[in-house]
Amino acid sequence: MTIFKAQNFINEKVKNLPPSGIRRFFDLVANTKGVISLGVGEPDFVTPWHIREACVQSLEKGYTMYTSNYGMPELREYIAYYLKNRFNLNYDPEKQIMVTVGASEAIDLALRTLISKGDEVLIPEPCYVSYKPITKLTGGVPVTVSTSMKDNFALTADHLEKYITPKSKVLILSYPNNPTGAVLPKEEMEKIASLVIKYNLVVISDEIYNELRYDGPPLSFASLPGLQDRTILINGFSKAFAMTGWRVGYVAAHPDFLAAMLKIHQYTILCAPVMAQMAALEALKNCHLDVERMAEQYNQRRRYVYSRLLEMGLECFEPKGAFYIFPSIEVTGLSSVDFAEELLKEEKVAVVPGNAFGKSGEGFIRCSYAASMNELTEAMNRMERFVVKRLNLNSRAAAQA
Amino acid sequence: MRKKILKLLEKNAKLTAKEIAVMLALPVDRVTKEIADMEQEKIILRYQTLINWERTDEQKVSALIDVKVTPQQDVGFDDIANRIYRYDEVTSVFLISGAYDLSVLVEGKSLKEVASFVSQKLSTLEHVQSTRTHFILKKYKQDGVIFEDREADRRQVLHP
């Protein structure tokens, strides 16, 4: 009789996926009392009341069934209207827009739809954690393109071009960026767009933080001349509307891409939950002022945290979007992981080590400023104490040497 | 710019001029000066703390009183309001539209104290035609703050 070993049944690709880089750290944080967490990748606001109300009302009216695979027609129309209004993009709500279970599902669908074995996916790093593992699951080859503080963590066309090969098929753009808060300036976007056309690539543009931009109006990569057909535009409700737990996002793309993605979606998901779609509809219809109010508060906190980090002696790039700041901790002489662990132990502030977002994140930490001003003030006081202590130790050691 | 400064201070009077300056990307001396000017101009009246007295041992009773006034020639609402708001027991007075003229918030240590203030001081005032007292049983929300907010931070401690 053979002994049953579950491990032996697990698909090789899944087995070889590295576990989440922050799992161990998560347990450490969860088991420490009195922690102020700047490690959270979601808004501290609860979903605006009238969005919640719209969901409750829809339940009372009995909206508890499947919707169209594409998502509710009225919601798709509002998404099309939003994209037109905000970015002057024209999408046919019947053939080019699909509602998904978060931007997460849309990322998965886009990659599975585009990638065949051996295709190369260009992924600027540091970046959100899902692109690389999903690429590997599809059989694609992730090619990381590192970005650096010197370039404000924005991808540059010159740098990108070095990584393009005949096997390159997809470029993932994720700006405003998690974890750095970087945005792509228009001129650089245009240069990248030329490369995309020159080398015949398709872009997956994850624009989930597009409404949280502090240096001017948002820009969609799809709106550059000639780029709409080549861009799979991904967005969602999680960040701008403070709706992470609802799990609604959407994708807008060329009808052929959308039809292909729909095939996967209809077999694996069927449709996004109707109650969440009802809430999302209310969000797009009536919540533009709520988004502005929240963005204004993030902006104030952003400036505050940025100024405190500089004051305590950390080198830092001024983020222009999302709700993250990504200071360099090099002066402390600590690695990202050591910094995060020691800061947690000594001062009970949780941040995410930068290397969780790729190798080029080493030497940095991600702090989320989606927290109240009181919490941020206290967290910055604690972090300052920690950093100053390290700097003093270092200078004493240097004096002795 | 004033509006932005005021909005921040309205929520948190403890913010320093420096913090406000950083949050709004303004020069500190500008902010300091604007605040001083607004104090001078009586736009900023005072820096107040919002307290949930129910959580203390302090006994406090408050009542909203609708006051109807007999219209008089020569005596405007302002004069009558003035005679009402001079009392220390009175914490707010509003001129309102509708069935009543003035809405008066009175605070005292006990039900009896408030009731006797209304019957002996308020309703006996000249030109006061009638009063209707509503004792406040529970405060849910005041000045934009929910007192017993059930919406705690329920987020996971870390998330990529």
Ligand SMILES: Cc1ncc(COP(=O)(O)O)c(C=O)c1O
């Ligand atoms: C860049 C980026 N894309 C996608 C997501 C996932 O968003 P959703 O909640 O819509 O699945 C996140 C969440 O942290 C993110 O930071």
